[in-house]
Amino acid sequence: MASLAFSATSTWGSPTYMTLLEKFDGPKNDRSVFGKVNCKKRDLTIANVASKLPVVAPPAPPPTTTKTVENECKLRAWTSIQQERWEGELEVEGEIPLWLNGTYLRNGPGLWHLGEYNFRHLFDGYATLVRLHFENGRLIMGHRQLESEAYKAAKKNNKLCYREFSEVPKPDNFLSYIGDMAKLFSGASLTDNANTGVVKLGDGRVVCLTETIKGSIVVDPATLETIGKFEYDDNFGGLIHSAHPIVTDEEFISLLPDLINPGYTVVRMEPGTNERKYIGRVDCRGGPAPGWVHSFPVTEHYVIVPEMPLRYCAQNLLRAEPTPLYKFEWHPKSKGFIHVVCKASGKLVASVEVPLFVTFHFINAYEETDEDGRIKAVIADCCEHNADTTILEKLRLQHLRSFNGEDVLPDARVGRFIIPLDGSRYGKLEAALNPDEHGKGMDMCSINPAYLGKKYRYAYACGAQRPCNFPNTLTKIDLFEKKAKNWHDEGSVPSEPLFVARPGATREDDGAVISMISDKNGDGYALVLDGTTFEEIARAKFPYGLPYGLHGCWVPKK
Numbered sequence: 001m002a003s004l005a006f007s008a009t010s011t012w013g014s015p016t017y018m019t020l021l022e023k024f025d026g027p028k029n030d031r032s033v034f035g036k037v038n039c040k041k042r043d044l045t046i047a048n049v050a051s052k053l054p055v056v057a058p059p060a061p062p063p064t065t066t067k068t069v070e071n072e073c074k075l076r077a078w079t080s081i082q083q084e085r086w087e088g089e090l091e092v093e094g095e096i097p098l099w100l101n102g103t104y105l106r107n108g109p110g111l112w113h114l115g116e117y118n119f120r121h122l123f124d125g126y127a128t129l130v131r132l133h134f135e136n137g138r139l140i141m142g143h144r145q146l147e148s149e150a151y152k153a154a155k156k157n158n159k160l161c162y163r164e165f166s167e168v169p170k171p172d173n174f175l176s177y178i179g180d181m182a183k184l185f186s187g188a189s190l191t192d193n194a195n196t197g198v199v200k201l202g203d204g205r206v207v208c209l210t211e212t213i214k215g216s217i218v219v220d221p222a223t224l225e226t227i228g229k230f231e232y233d234d235n236f237g238g239l240i241h242s243a244h245p246i247v248t249d250e251e252f253i254s255l256l257p258d259l260i261n262p263g264y265t266v267v268r269m270e271p272g273t274n275e276r277k278y279i280g281r282v283d284c285r286g287g288p289a290p291g292w293v294h295s296f297p298v299t300e301h302y303v304i305v306p307e308m309p310l311r312y313c314a315q316n317l318l319r320a321e322p323t324p325l326y327k328f329e330w331h332p333k334s335k336g337f338i339h340v341v342c343k344a345s346g347k348l349v350a351s352v353e354v355p356l357f358v359t360f361h362f363i364n365a366y367e368e369t370d371e372d373g374r375i376k377a378v379i380a381d382c383c384e385h386n387a388d389t390t391i392l393e394k395l396r397l398q399h400l401r402s403f404n405g406e407d408v409l410p411d412a413r414v415g416r417f418i419i420p421l422d423g424s425r426y427g428k429l430e431a432a433l434n435p436d437e438h439g440k441g442m443d444m445c446s447i448n449p450a451y452l453g454k455k456y457r458y459a460y461a462c463g464a465q466r467p468c469n470f471p472n473t474l475t476k477i478d479l480f481e482k483k484a485k486n487w488h489d490e491g492s493v494p495s496e497p498l499f500v501a502r503p504g505a506t507r508e509d510d511g512a513v514i515s516m517i518s519d520k521n522g523d524g525y526a527l528v529l530d531g532t533t534f535e536e537i538a539r540a541k542f543p544y545g546l547p548y549g550l551h552g553c554w555v556p557k558k
Ligand SMILES: CC(=O)/C=C/C=C(C)/C=C/C1=C(C)CCCC1(C)C
Pocket: 109, 122, 123, 124, 163, 164, 165, 190, 191, 195, 196, 210, 211, 212, 240, 243, 317, 327, 550
């Protein structure tokens, strides 16, 4: 990929600041030009930044536009990031609560082309990290590309070098094809493009993650610099894991799917170590391979292991061309199951058949007790796509870029699993509230982290105001009242709302909700909503619209 580094006097006439940096060479239809963007290289304590950096955002370059039947869509959510990095203070409209001190980090696939070659799927893009640093009511934004091996090799060779979610490198000749097959079996050709999420471990290390184990990469939350590979110091081997481990100050719990003897190993890692330890193992009950396990929930005592009928598929893993379900296959006959593993003993305490389901994201889970305090059931909530796998296909970039006013987003709901612990063979799956409350769109969820594994009332997520082709609202779900409050900015795409509790809060929804919005004019802004009223309390415009991001975390001020 051609890249260009330059420095010049900034638009604001402050020669002490580096003007950016690197601009990507876009595909032919990308008319973007260099944005003149001020960026001080280091030493970004708020005092320094605030006193020296201009508050005004730089002029945005003309955005890439996508012609659709009825309108011209300027949305930046589905177009590649324009620059390698940027950092600066944003002008805040409204008031950021003074207690909101810390850094929101968000990861996601933000670069979807190499030269003229455009990637196929949302999940293929090279990881773009964004940080929103809140301090005393002020806000510094920064973004930077993650320097994974896959990204570095792509830049160096101007071509795809590792297997991404749907993209596979093209072999140069037959001999290299044979070599590629060997690399596939050893895992050497799998991507380490950690573009799914970012977590803060109990020891303070910040790690970007994806579904491949080698795609665990440590970054510096202050500079977004790539520090290096997170090496697991144990013998579990394997190539893939859940993209969403459960991470608290005390532990890191993950699931390792076993594609050879279908099942899952449940592991736990303590802060300050790189060694995962064995908790237990679940054998799959159906199908030729384990179900895709993008995420899973825990309760206070249990790890909940979902066995989704959308299963990994060895053949599809080997294929050069993607199938409609990519590396997966839908096996309705093999059924769906939920397994419950005791965290302390590793024993399987329940394994029930449940109705067919499709989910990327579990929201939370908790134990339900009887009058004597005995645990009688586990409740596990997820963003459930009505057992319809077409959502995966709907996340193709071509589809996302071509909204023409038709309502094409498949329906989704808060799917609530009820898993009895009395030895019953079946569990239930029902909608936790009427999906019309959130426009039958439901994904990208968060909760108050203090309620992880406990009975909880509120979930924050992206919902839908129809017609749409992607979730386009922020929604606060009240699971007790079975109601939702919705926030919407016509034509925009908000990213996952992250709830941050107010220090000292006693109410579950006492806090703020942070999201980043890609708006219909091609711009973008950080948004802060009040956790209780779900009303806007502040926003801050970005220098230019950013690509969609997936998951984030909160790093509180030390
Ligand atoms: C961004 C996101 O949510 C999911 C990303 C998933 C990825 C990168 C999956 C990659 C995989 C391969 C490259 C081959 C092995 C299977 C699988 C884990 C799906």
